Amino acid sequence: MAVRTFVPILIPGLLATAVSAGCSSNSSSAASGKPQGTPALTKAQAQQALxxxxxxINRAGHGFSGKTLRSVEADPQLSMDYAALRLRRTIRKRPPKLAFTDTTFYIPRLTGYPHWFAADAVSGKGKGALRHALLFTQAKQGAPWLLAADPYPSENALSRVALDPQGLATPVGPDVKDLAVAPAKLPQAHASLLTDGPKASGASVLADGAKTSxxxxxxxxxxxxxxxxxxxLSSRFSPGRYKxxxxxxxxxxAVVWYVLQQNEAYSASRRGKLAVSGDLIGLAPAKSARTRMDTTVLVQYLATVPPKGRATVSGMYRKAVAAHGT
Known part of the structure; x- marks a missing residue:
């Protein structure tokens, strides 16, 4: 999306390394074989929402406007893109204009709110092209459709989504038993792996890869x-407080959207070893990190979970959302 800068995990001024919520009770029963619920919206309405x-987002980026951003996004996307907006405002660099092409909508049948739908789309052209796995939510009837998540998949994972004869998708409940791992358990498994390694309890449900091992x-x-x-540096991951x-x-x-929170603590015995830089710009005063820096990072993921086997993580969007230096 236009206001963000995708930066791998940045250790302030020192190192860059590669790190870079539940379905609501409206989910249909995928096991019953009989469609339940009604479409969240029409494809024409989904296109209008996009x-x-x-x-x-283009207006928010041009004016560095957090108020405008809040009119089109919901958390966790809002918190992450607001931090990206603060970074761009600090460095005085507006984001490029955002436009989507090659869009495919995945609209589930739902029986209650929040309503939601997904969209596969591409922004940019050529080597600068970027694939999106957008997820929009509507809190209640008549409420605006807001972007809640947008991990960047390294492949077109959404093309695997099954559609019924009416072209509609089937939502999967957080605690279903017919998958290799229930969607609700993915965040804890992933957090355990990133904190304690592939041999951590529960981490074996995730396949090795760039975003895991x-x-x-x-x-x-x-x-x-x-x-x-x-x-x-000490770093710990935990499941995000999102559906x-x-x-x-x-x-x-199933394809699954979920969020982790990463808490980092940096400490140095001498001043000058730490700096507010990179992804942290705009979150704390430039010279606030003297001998300690604590950061909070949100990481969105998109994973593909088979009926049997190990889940593969194909998409990610990471952004530091808070920093405090002493």
Whole structure:
């Protein structure tokens, strides 16, 4: 999206390394084989929601307007993009204009609120093209449609979503038993892996990859590099306080949107080792980090869960949302 800057996990001024919520009770029973509920909206309405979002986000980016951003986004997207907006306002660099192409909508049948739908779309062109797995929510009847999540998938994971004869998708409940891992359990499994490694309890449900085992290795290597420079880093991940959303796939699996929170603590024995830089710009005064820095980071993920086997994480959007230096 237009106001964000996608930056891998940044250790202030020192190191860059690669790290870079539940379906509501309205979910249909995918096991029953009989469609339940009604469409969240029509495809024409979904296109209108996407167009309105793009218009609003472009206005927010041009004017560095948090108020406008709040009119088109909901958390966790709002908190993350507001932090990105603060960064751009601080460095005085407006984001490029956002426009979507190659859009496909995935509209579930629902039996209650919040209503929601997903969209696969591409922004940018050529080498600058970026795929999106957008998730919009509507809190209640008549409320605006707001972007709640948009992890960047490395592949078109949403093309696996199953559609019924009417072209509608099937939502998957957070605690279903017919998947390799229930969607509600994915955040804790992923948080355990990134905090304690692939051998942590429950982490075996996730396949090795750039956003799982390789991220853990990069974090551990980063800690070693920092230690050699007189900086201690501790990092812990936990499930975010947001709903998990999931859609049934053609192989009876699911694609799942979920969020983790990362808490980082940096400490140095001498001043000058830490700095508010990179992804943290705009979140704290530039010279506030003297010997300690604490940050809060939100990370959105998109995972594909099979009926049997290990879940694969294909999408991610990471952004520091708070920083405090002493």
């Amino acid at each position: 167009t309105s979002f793009a218009d609003g 390789e991220t853990y290795k990069a974090l551990k290597q980063g800690e070693k590099v920092l230690a050699g420079r007189g900086v201690t 998990v959303y999931a859609l049934r796939t053609k192989d009876r699996g």
